[in-house]
Amino acid sequence: MHIYSEKEIREIDHQAEKNGLPVFTLMENAGAGLYKALAGKISKRQTVCIAAGKGNNGGDGIVLARYLLINGYQASIYLPFGPPDESSPAGKHLAYLRACGYNAETEWLHADVLVDALLGTGFHPPLKEEAAGVIRALNEEKAMKVSIDLPSGIQADTGTVNEGFEADFTLCLHGFKPSAFLMPSERYYGETEVVDIGLPQTGNKRVWSGEDAGMTLPAIHSTAHKGTFGTGYLLAGSDTMPGSALLAAKGAIRSGAGKLIIGTSRFAAGAIAGAVPEATYEIDGFYKTAKGKLPDKIKAAAIGPGLEEEDAMERCVKTLLAEEDLPVVLDAGAIQKRKYSKRKIPPILTPHPGEMSRITGLSIEDIQSRRIEAAGQYAKEQHVIVVLKGRHTVMAFPDGDVYVNPTGNAALAKGGSGDSLTGIILAFLCTHSSIKEAVANAVYLHGSTADLWVESGGERSMAASDIPELIPAVMKKLEEKRRRAE
Ligand SMILES: NC(=O)C1=CN([C@@H]2O[C@H](COP(=O)(O)OP(=O)(O)OC[C@H]3O[C@@H](n4cnc5c(N)ncnc54)[C@H](OP(=O)(O)O)[C@@H]3O)[C@@H](O)[C@H]2O)[C@H](O)CC1
Numbered sequence: 488m489h490i491y492s493e494k495e496i497r498e499i500d501h502q503a504e505k506n507g508l509p510v511f512t513l514m515e516n517a518g519a520g521l522y523k524a525l526a527g528k529i530s531k532r533q534t535v536c537i538a539a540g541k542g543n544n545g546g547d548g549i550v551l552a553r554y555l556l557i558n559g560y561q562a563s564i565y566l567p568f569g570p571p572d573e574s575s576p577a578g579k580h581l582a583y584l585r586a587c588g589y590n591a592e593t594e595w596l597h598a599d600v601l602v603d604a605l606l607g608t609g610f611h612p613p614l615k616e617e618a619a620g621v622i623r624a625l626n627e628e629k630a631m632k633v634s635i636d637l638p639s640g641i642q643a644d645t646g647t648v649n650e651g652f653e654a655d656f657t658l659c660l661h662g663f664k665p666s667a668f669l670m671p672s673e674r675y676y677g678e679t680e681v682v683d684i685g686l687p688q689t690g691n692k693r694v695w696s697g698e699d700a701g702m703t704l705p706a707i708h709s710t711a712h713k714g715t716f717g718t719g720y721l722l723a724g725s726d727t728m729p730g731s732a733l734l735a736a737k738g739a740i741r742s743g744a745g746k747l748i749i750g751t752s753r754f755a756a757g758a759i760a761g762a763v764p765e766a767t768y769e770i771d772g773f774y775k776t777a778k779g780k781l782p783d784k785i786k787a788a789a790i791g792p793g794l795e796e797e798d799a800m801e802r803c804v805k806t807l808l809a810e811e812d813l814p815v816v817l818d819a820g821a822i823q824k825r826k827y828s829k830r831k832i833p834p835i836l837t838p839h840p841g842e843m844s845r846i847t848g849l850s851i852e853d854i855q856s857r858r859i860e861a862a863g864q865y866a867k868e869q870h871v872i873v874v875l876k877g878r879h880t881v882m883a884f885p886d887g888d889v890y891v892n893p894t895g896n897a898a899l900a901k902g903g904s905g906d907s908l909t910g911i912i913l914a915f916l917c918t919h920s921s922i923k924e925a926v927a928n929a930v931y932l933h934g935s936t937a938d939l940w941v942e943s944g945g946e947r948s949m950a951a952s953d954i955p956e957l958i959p960a961v962m963k964k965l966e967e968k969r970r971r972a973e
């Protein structure tokens with residue numbers, strides 16, 4: 488499931504046209520695909536009204552109407568802004584629809600199903616008052632509401648929205664647009680489904696799906712022992728924040744870390760050892776690492792939960808990053824503005840939007856309005872892996888690949904939730920051979936714990952300490968997906 492910006496879609500269409508596949512044909516494919524997707528959701532007894540604009544989004548709606556009509560559905564077309572230009576692809580499809588003996592109206596018809604084909608990727612804010620009035624009126628209708636490509640009134644990339652069509656579901660053409668993963672525009676989409684229009688998937692931005700997670704989760708063989716997956720080194724927790732080390736450690740252990748060493752203060756070790764008897768402890772590991780000392784034979788390291796930025800932090804991070812082959816997660820206090828040199832295994836940074844703002848100098852609003860782009864740019868410039876947390880965590884890699892996580896909900900917006908994520912990533916770095924898959928699967932698993940929680944509990948009442956407890960059930964589901972993919 489790929490994600491394309493408005494510019495990329497325009498370029499794809501341009502290339503297709505240049506190579507002999509005109510927009511007129513893509514519109515035909517879109518209409519046919521939309522018909523297939525919609526027919527499965529409605530009955531012939533329901534009336535359908537398609538509100539079509541003057542651009543190509545409207546054209547898709549006109550083709551959909553033809554497929555519905557020739558297959559015996561009760562469909563009508565409403566053209567609130569008048570018909571599209573006769574020479575445009577949409578205008579030609581309207582002419583063909585009329586030649587088939589059907590009509591399009593400029594008057595509004597009430598219907599059971601309302602299809603929004605007013606504006607698509609070609610919409611540029613601010614919304615004209617005439618269009619805002621139409622969208623407002625459509626929103627008031629009591630009908631099943633379906634948007635084509637994206638809800639009208641939403642800017643495809645930034646999600647800027649003033650008046651937007653409130654869809655129950657959106658049939659996205661060729662791929663998602665970034666606004667499907669931004670707040671508040673995501674709410675206008677309702678449920679989403681991607682409709683194939685016959686173009687190859689070319690982009691490097693995509694959703695990391697449950698199927699991806701199932702296919703890439705490593706199998707555990709019956710011959711596995713505690714040393715099979717290597718040792719994770721967690722530098723976390725301080726006298727004032729011992730709980731952070733606990734949450735990260737439990738996340739790591741429940742995610743399959745064979746062996747875990749926790750580098751923490753003597754007080755924090757005493758406070759958490761009873762709750763994490765599986766781990767061994769490196770007392771004052773943080774200061775030892777700052778002096779260049781690391782435990783032997785560690786497979787991956789994570790630093791930051793419950794640690795403050797201080798002088799020793801830079802030396803500590805330097806020691807870890809000097810080990811070219813060591814996957815390193817930098818979280819919380821370890822996320823600071825610094826320059827990274829190219830490394831065999833890129834460091835993994837897990838900022839929330841506030842931390843991302845601190846290290847990039849961009850405002851939080853700017854980051855949040857273009858999360859995919861902001862994370863992608865920093866990952867490329869600094870040769871790092873960015874895990875930009877928040878609703879739909881974005882994972883950006885230095886080679887330009889970007890994955891968006893579909894799992895999770897507001898239950899995760901709690902202190903300590905990120906600590907568990909760091910632990911899960913650490914464990915997955917030990918158990919996966921691909922760094923990308925380790926990061927993507929960890930983020931997917933972390934979000935899934937919250938999805939499982941809301942099946943029986945309220946978002947408000949989930950605590951970060953529930954995350955490790957929910958991991959076994961989520962892991963079981965993932966393992967079933969993996970077995971099915973085998
Ligand atoms: N490869 C693909 O995915 C394909 C997708 N298709 C569909 O094409 C649209 C994009 O079509 P485009 O013609 O570029 O643009 P739209 O139809 O989305 O919008 C153009 C109309 O919108 C009006 N507009 C623009 N801004 C505003 C505004 N601020 N207020 C009101 N109206 C606005 C514009 O009117 P103007 O008077 O400004 O010209 C146009 O009427 C994509 O979303 C898919 O649905 C292709 O069909 C196939 C390939």
Ligand SMILES: [K+]
Pocket residue numbers: 544603604605606607634635636637638639
């Ligand atoms: K639309």
